[in-house]
Every structure is written in structure tokens, then in C-alpha cells.
Amino acid sequence: MAWFRRRKAAVPDNRPTPRDDFAHLEQFIASRRGVEAYLEPKTTVTDVTVMLIAHDGEWTRRRVPSEQVARQWGNKMGIPVYDVALTGYPKRKREYDERRKREAQQTQSQ
Numbered sequence: 001m002a003w004f005r006r007r008k009a010a011v012p013d014n015r016p017t018p019r020d021d022f023a024h025l026e027q028f029i030a031s032r033r034g035v036e037a038y039l040e041p042k043t044t045v046t047d048v049t050v051m052l053i054a055h056d057g058e059w060t061r062r063r064v065p066s067e068q069v070a071r072q073w074g075n076k077m078g079i080p081v082y083d084v085a086l087t088g089y090p091k092r093k094r095e096y097d098e099r100r101k102r103e104a105q106q107t108q109s110q
Contacts, residue, residue: 021062022073028052028060029077037074038084039067050074051084057096 034055050070051061064070074081
């Protein structure tokens with residue numbers, strides 16, 4: 001019986017490719033100073049990611065193929081790579097997020 005057959009709909013994958021992800025990360029490193037990498041482990045919801053945090057707390061996050069690839073890439077780029085599960089996020093990142101939140105609230109109240 002063909003009544004119960006399900007056809008899988010083609011869902012376009014709009015995610016950037018790993019090459020695009022690394023290009024974005026490299027651009028972030030080139031345009032900021034004091035950048036460090038923080039590896040975030042794979043969860044049930046997300047793949048392995050790396051968060052780059054600049055000297056002022058500005059950050060960006062992208063998927064990476066594996067922790068090993070991210071560590072090799074970080075070494076190649078000459079930046080320190082930390083395991084966020086061991087070190088946590090630096091204070092400057094939390095402060096940056098708070099500044100952005102306050103700025104957004106001030107903009108909305110005007």
C-alpha cells in the first residue's frame with residue numbers, strides 16, 4: 001500500500017560550509033587583537049563549535065569538524081585554544097555581553 005509511504009521533502013541546507021566558517025574565523029582574527037579560541041563540546045543540539053573572543057570581549061562562534069581540527073587550526077593561526085568545559089568563558093566576554101544588553105535597552109527606551 002502506498003498510502004503510508006512518506007516522501008522526504010528536500011530541505012535546503014543554508015549553513016555555511018566549513019571553509020566559509022574558517023574564513024569567517026580567520027577574518028575575525030585578522031581584524032581584532034588579543035583573540036583566543038574556546039572549544040565548545042558537541043551536545044545533543046549543536047556540533048563542536050569554537051568561540052573566538054577578542055581583547056575587548058567581542059566574540060564570534062562557528063561550527064568546526066572536530067576538536068582536534070580546531071586545535072590544529074588554532075595552532076596554525078598562532079592563537080591559544082582553551083577547552084571551555086575546563087576554563088569557562090573569560091570575564092571580558094560576559095562584560096561585553098552586558099554592555100551590549102544595556103546599549104540595546106537604552107536604544108529601545110529612546
